[in-house]
Amino acid sequence: MPATMTRDILIYLLLSFLSAIFVLKFFLNNLTKPTSHPKLPPSPPTLPFIGHLYLLGPFFHESLRNLSTKYGPIFNLRLGVSQWCMVVQSPSAAAEILKTQDLSFAQHPKLAFADEVPYGDTGFFSAPYGNYWRFIKNVCVNELLSPRQLERSRPLREEELDRFLHKVFESAKKREVVDVGSELTKLTNNIVCRMAISTRCSEKNDEAEKIRELVKDSFEVASKIFIGDVFGPLKRLAFWFYGRQLIDVGLRFDEMLEKILERHEDQSWKRDQNDQDLTDILLKVYSDDGAKAKMTRTHLKALLLVSGYFIGSTGNSSEVVVWTLAELINHPNVFSKLREEIKSVVDNNSRLVQESDVANLPYLQAVVKEILRLYPPLPVTTRECRQACKIQGFDVPQNTMVAINLYAIMRDPELWDNPNEFWPERFLQASSKNQQHDKSAGGDENPNFLAFGAGRRACPGGKLGLAMMHTAVAAMVQCFDWKVGGDGNEAAAKVKMEVRKGVFIHLAHPLKCLPLIYFNPFASPI
Numbered sequence: 060m061p062a063t064m065t066r067d068i069l070i071y072l073l074l075s076f077l078s079a080i081f082v083l084k085f086f087l088n089n090l091t092k093p094t095s096h097p098k099l100p101p102s103p104p105t106l107p108f109i110g111h112l113y114l115l116g117p118f119f120h121e122s123l124r125n126l127s128t129k130y131g132p133i134f135n136l137r138l139g140v141s142q143w144c145m146v147v148q149s150p151s152a153a154a155e156i157l158k159t160q161d162l163s164f165a166q167h168p169k170l171a172f173a174d175e176v177p178y179g180d181t182g183f184f185s186a187p188y189g190n191y192w193r194f195i196k197n198v199c200v201n202e203l204l205s206p207r208q209l210e211r212s213r214p215l216r217e218e219e220l221d222r223f224l225h226k227v228f229e230s231a232k233k234r235e236v237v238d239v240g241s242e243l244t245k246l247t248n249n250i251v252c253r254m255a256i257s258t259r260c261s262e263k264n265d266e267a268e269k270i271r272e273l274v275k276d277s278f279e280v281a282s283k284i285f286i287g288d289v290f291g292p293l294k295r296l297a298f299w300f301y302g303r304q305l306i307d308v309g310l311r312f313d314e315m316l317e318k319i320l321e322r323h324e325d326q327s328w329k330r331d332q333n334d335q336d337l338t339d340i341l342l343k344v345y346s347d348d349g350a351k352a353k354m355t356r357t358h359l360k361a362l363l364l365v366s367g368y369f370i371g372s373t374g375n376s377s378e379v380v381v382w383t384l385a386e387l388i389n390h391p392n393v394f395s396k397l398r399e400e401i402k403s404v405v406d407n408n409s410r411l412v413q414e415s416d417v418a419n420l421p422y423l424q425a426v427v428k429e430i431l432r433l434y435p436p437l438p439v440t441t442r443e444c445r446q447a448c449k450i451q452g453f454d455v456p457q458n459t460m461v462a463i464n465l466y467a468i469m470r471d472p473e474l475w476d477n478p479n480e481f482w483p484e485r486f487l488q489a490s491s492k493n494q495q496h497d498k499s500a501g502g503d504e505n506p507n508f509l510a511f512g513a514g515r516r517a518c519p520g521g522k523l524g525l526a527m528m529h530t531a532v533a534a535m536v537q538c539f540d541w542k543v544g545g546d547g548n549e550a551a552a553k554v555k556m557e558v559r560k561g562v563f564i565h566l567a568h569p570l571k572c573l574p575l576i577y578f579n580p581f582a583s584p585i
């Protein structure tokens with residue numbers, strides 16, 4: 060037999076053998092493999108490149124809520140080229156994510172380009188779940204926002220509230236209209252800046268104002284950078300456009316934080332323990348050799364940025380007070396009832412209402428809670444699935460982004476009577492479905508009230524936020540009547556409750572009111 064023929068036969072045999080193995084493996088694989096595909100939530104038809112972005116209107120939370128009438132309470136959306144997101148709007152699915160399977164969802168999705176910008180993933184909100192996040196959480200809960208620290212800083216908050224009220228009294232005497240939102244933002248910003256770095260707006264170096272500007276710039280550029288995720292594989296393009304701006308904001312923060320730290324280090328010996336601000340506390344943790352985790356200078360600055368986040372989140376608190384005043388102006392009966400409650404607690408207006416009175420003001424608490432239910436400052440929170448799991452029978456692959464529509468859950472007619480009505484009494488009526496206390500879980504909070512999120516990544520600043528909101532609302536109701544516009548036709552005027560376009564729930568037009576003095580606690584007795 061010629062050699063070439065022998066070689067051809069051998070090649071033929073080898074190929075037959077390999078094909079047989081391949082066919083056998085194919086059959087074996089198919090026999091052992093589960094036949095079913097992963098069960099994914101329903102999803103609307105997509106368009107090339109933009110995915111489902113065409114379905115999202117100017118009010119993000121409302122668009123998601125409307126989609127659920129067609130696709131149910133859990134569905135998948137593709138935001139742009141490749142970013143898939145599971146949208147959840149039912150209380151039972153939200154409870155699985157935020158409570159039962161909280162550990163699988165204990166992180167917020169990573170921002171586009173987080174690795175490339177200063178403090179990209181060292182901030183509290185964006186830090187991945189793990190040792191570093193646990194460390195910050197511990198410092199926040201046990202030091203920065205601990206009940207002891209909140210109690211210690213109470214006089215400072217009361218002082219700032221007095222300053223705010225004095226300013227409003229001056230306007231009232233001159234019959235000047237007040238831009239309520241702008242004055243409240245200054246109030247909350249001053250409180251937080253004094254708590255964090257012992258400085259306030261309109262002081263000589265105006266550091267608080269600079270921080271406010273920086274936080275505003277970083278939110279603006281970060282929202283542009285979000286577009287990066289939408290571009291999918293082309294996200295480099297977005298970074299090319301906006302990444303430089305983000306790095307720039309980071310460097311400006313860095314420079315300012317370094318100055319604040321150096322000043323505190325130089326002056327630390329001057330302060331006694333009761334005067335210590337949050338930066339002093341952080342510096343103590345930083346220089347403690349026996350601390351559980353060693354902090355670097357970058358960690359320290361990132362934590363100070365949490366104070367920056369405080370400033371962003373004080374925006375939340377002032378926005379809630381603006382919505383509260385707007386609803387109270389439109390519901391004079393609620394306004395009067397609240398005023399009567401306050402009067403009864405402060406001995407018929409013998410003094411200004413204080414933070415320590417709030418525990419005895421259940422109607423005030425219900426009013427603020429009702430505003431947080433109707434206008435949650437963060438209407439949709441996002442989480443990321445850390446390990447593949449199942450939610451309500453649907454498969455959720457690892458790394459899936461999940462958007463939980465807190466707004467939709469808190470306006471669900473199955474859970475709340477007349478869900479779009481401003482009706483604070485719902486939180487005081489034990490028999491109503493609005494007051495289903497989760498006693499079995501040991502809590503006395505309505506489980507469907509989710510304005511602060513829930514689980515491990517729930518808001519750690521709720522108590523501070525509530526302290527600022529309760530006293531501001533109480534004092535504004537105790538001391539003034541508020542007339543919208545100030546154009547002579549105030550008696551009949553109501554506030555237009557229009558929401559500004561965007562992802563947050565802000566009043567569309569600034570709330571401008573004429574304050575009329577009802578009770579002046581600072582007036583000297585005759």
Ligand code: HEM
Nearest residue numbers: 183184372375376437440510511512513516517518520524
């Ligand atoms: C009206 C007031 C506020 C509301 C309604 C609010 C709401 C929220 C919500 C819904 C979340 C996401 C929770 C989740 O995903 O489950 C959050 C997170 C957060 N909030 Fe607030 N917040 C408020 C005020 C504050 C204040 C005053 C601070 C700081 C002092 C603060 C600090 C934070 C931080 C650091 C996180 C991220 C927590 C983490 O990722 O572990 N918030 N907030």
